[in-house]
Amino acid sequence: DAGVIQSPRHEVTEMGQEVTLRCKPISGHDYLFWYRQTMMRGLELLIYFNNNVPIDDSGMPEDRFSAKMPNASFSTLKIQPSEPRDSAVYFCASSRDRDSGELFFGEGSRLTVL
Amino acid sequence: AQSVTQLGSHVSVSEGALVLLRCNYSSSVPPYLFWYVQYPNQGLQLLLKYTSAATLVKGINGFEAEFKKSETSFHLTKPSAHMSDAAEYFCAVSDQGLTGGGNKLTFGTGTQLKVEL
Numbered sequence: 001d002a003g004v005i006q007s008p009r010h011e012v013t014e015m016g017q018e019v020t021l022r023c024k025p026i027s028g029h030d031y032l033f034w035y036r037q038t039m040m041r042g043l044e045l046l047i048y049f050n051n052n053v054p055i056d057d058s059g060m061p062e063d064r065f066s067a068k069m070p071n072a073s074f075s076t077l078k079i080q081p082s083e084p085r086d087s088a089v090y091f092c093a094s095s096r097d098r099d100s101g102e103l104f105f106g107e108g109s110r111l112t113v114l
Numbered sequence: 115a116q117s118v119t120q121l122g123s124h125v126s127v128s129e130g131a132l133v134l135l136r137c138n139y140s141s142s143v144p145p146y147l148f149w150y151v152q153y154p155n156q157g158l159q160l161l162l163k164y165t166s167a168a169t170l171v172k173g174i175n176g177f178e179a180e181f182k183k184s185e186t187s188f189h190l191t192k193p194s195a196h197m198s199d200a201a202e203y204f205c206a207v208s209d210q211g212l213t214g215g216g217n218k219l220t221f222g223t224g225t226q227l228k229v230e231l
Contacts, residue, residue, distance in 0.1 A: 004157070031217050043158075043204065043221040056218065091157055095217045101148050101165070101208050103217065105157025 002026070004106035006092050012112045018080040021109045023092030024073055031095040033103060034067055034077050038088045049075065050098075082113045116141040116207040118188075120222035128230050133177075133192040135225045137205030140186065146208040147188045148219065149179055153201045161203070164188060175199070200229045 005024040013019055025032050033048040047057040052069045060067070064083070069075040079086055089110050093103040121136040139145055146165050150158040162173025169181040175198075179190045190203060205222040 033217070042223045045218065045220070048218065093157070098217060099146075099165075101146050101163050101206075101217060101219060102160050103158070103219065105159070107155070107157050 004092055004094050004104055006090075006106035006109050008109055009107065010110050010112075012114065013082055014114050015083055016081045017113075018078065019082045019086075019111060019113075021077040021090050021092075021111070023075045023077070023106060025075070025092070025094030026096075026104055027073065029094035029096050029104070030072075031098070032069060032075050033093040033095070034075070035091040035093065035105075036088045037091060037108070043091075046077070079111075082111075084113045087111055087113050116143075116145055116209060116220055118147075118205045118207050118220065118222040120205050120225050122225055123223065124226045124228065126228040126230060127195045129197055130194050133190070133195045133199065133227065135190040135203050135205075135227065137179075137188045137190065137222060138186050139188060139205075139207050141207060147179075147181065148206040148208070149173065149177070149188075149190050150204045150206060150221070151201050152204065152224075158204060161190070195227075195229045197229050197231075200227055202226050 007022045034046040036044045046059045047067045049069045067077045089108040091108045093105045095103050117140045119138045148163045149161040152158045162171045164171050164181045172178045177192045202224045204224050206219040209218045
């Protein structure tokens, strides 16, 4: 089976531009998570979905960030407008069930905002 | 809310030596605890997990961890390090007991393991 697929792997953009990160979870996984990883703050949970419905978005930093999951096989994380402090690696992860704690991570999208 | 603290952001061992990576947790309820590994330019991968069954948990690649409630610890060990073990290791705790909370993980700051010849 294919793992979690993220695109793009690398994105360099100018401050103020819109950024869209994409994720395809593992087929059959009902939970999808967006994490952000930085040297300063480590791994932070931004938002997670269950059956395409956002369950907890308390980690989303501010209104510039939005996430959607229009169907079971696709999710996006959008930053508009982007700022240099948004530079980070953004990971998408999926999970099959509620309580296993086993998350399958994609390879990440490295975002650099100049 | 639960949290984990990883002692030592960098650990260096010789190949063949014991690996010990430390993790202490804070939780008001019995926690679920996890160790994940991240190889360069990759996502995280589950090594092992504790979910209130046996206190000594065995994982992949020869790693194991012991849950010690009295010490609020969940240290990761491996008897003999291999060069391929060089990676970053993350301890995590979940908000089990909440709806869907078993998968809402809070990660520690990570420990970079270096294995030297």
